[in-house]
Structures are given as structure tokens and as C-alpha cells.
Amino acid sequence: MFRIGQKVTPIHVHVPWGYNGNVPKVGTVYTVGWIGLHWSDKQLIDLVEAPSPGSASFSRGYSAECFRPVVERKTDISIFQAMLTPSPVMVDAMKLADHAREIVG
Numbered sequence: 001m002f003r004i005g006q007k008v009t010p011i012h013v014h015v016p017w018g019y020n021g022n023v024p025k026v027g028t029v030y031t032v033g034w035i036g037l038h039w040s041d042k043q044l045i046d047l048v049e050a051p052s053p054g055s056a057s058f059s060r061g062y063s064a065e066c067f068r069p070v071v072e073r074k075t076d077i078s079i080f081q082a083m084l085t086p087s088p089v090m091v092d093a094m095k096l097a098d099h100a101r102e103i104v105g
Contacts, residue, residue, distance in 0.1 A: 002045055006032045007070040014063060022050045029070050036061050
């Protein structure tokens with residue numbers, strides 16, 4: 001299920017025959033403008049940036065099956081900062097090698 005304002009991207013788009021308007025492109029991010037239901041109980045969505053074909057009074061919507069949600073991740077560079085910070089831990093290479101030999105057998 002989608003929600004209004006959610007970012008989505010097309011997986012594939014079924015365009016009505018003869019429609020030459022602003023068709024969503026695979027790989028582009030769009031915003032859900034409205035959500036509706038088709039008479040066959042399929043969820044429909046319309047996009048703010050690429051409205052579906054229709055008239056001034058109604059919009060047909062795109063099949064929600066043709067879209068997937070965009071997962072937005074927050075960038076976290078703390079792991080890289082930790083790599084740049086010197087570590088006070090000393091490792092004895094000989095003891096580490098002996099331990100590895102014991103594990104392997």
C-alpha cells in the first residue's frame with residue numbers, strides 16, 4: 001500500500017493506447033498525489049510530477065503494481081570517522097597466528 005506524499009519509482013508502466021502525454025519513466029522518482037481503487041479492486045495511484053491521462057474533472061490513475069516505494073536512507077559516516085581515529089589497542093601478531101593455527105587444527 002502506498003500513501004500520499006510517498007516517493008515511488010516505476011518498475012514498468014502500462015500506458016493507455018493513444019496517450020502521448022507525460023509518461024513516467026523507469027528509474028525516475030515520483031511523488032504519490034492521490035490513491036484510488038479501480039472497479040476490479042486494484043489500487044491506483046496518480047503522480048504529482050506526471051499526472052495520468054484523464055480529463056479536467058477526473059484522472060484514471062496508474063496501476064500501483066507498476067511502482068515500488070523508494071527507500072531513503074540517512075547517510076552515516078561514523079564508520080569512516082572511526083577508521084580514521086587511531087586505535088590504542090596493540091595486537092601481538094605471534095599470539096594471533098598461534099591462535100589461528102589452533103582454530104584450524
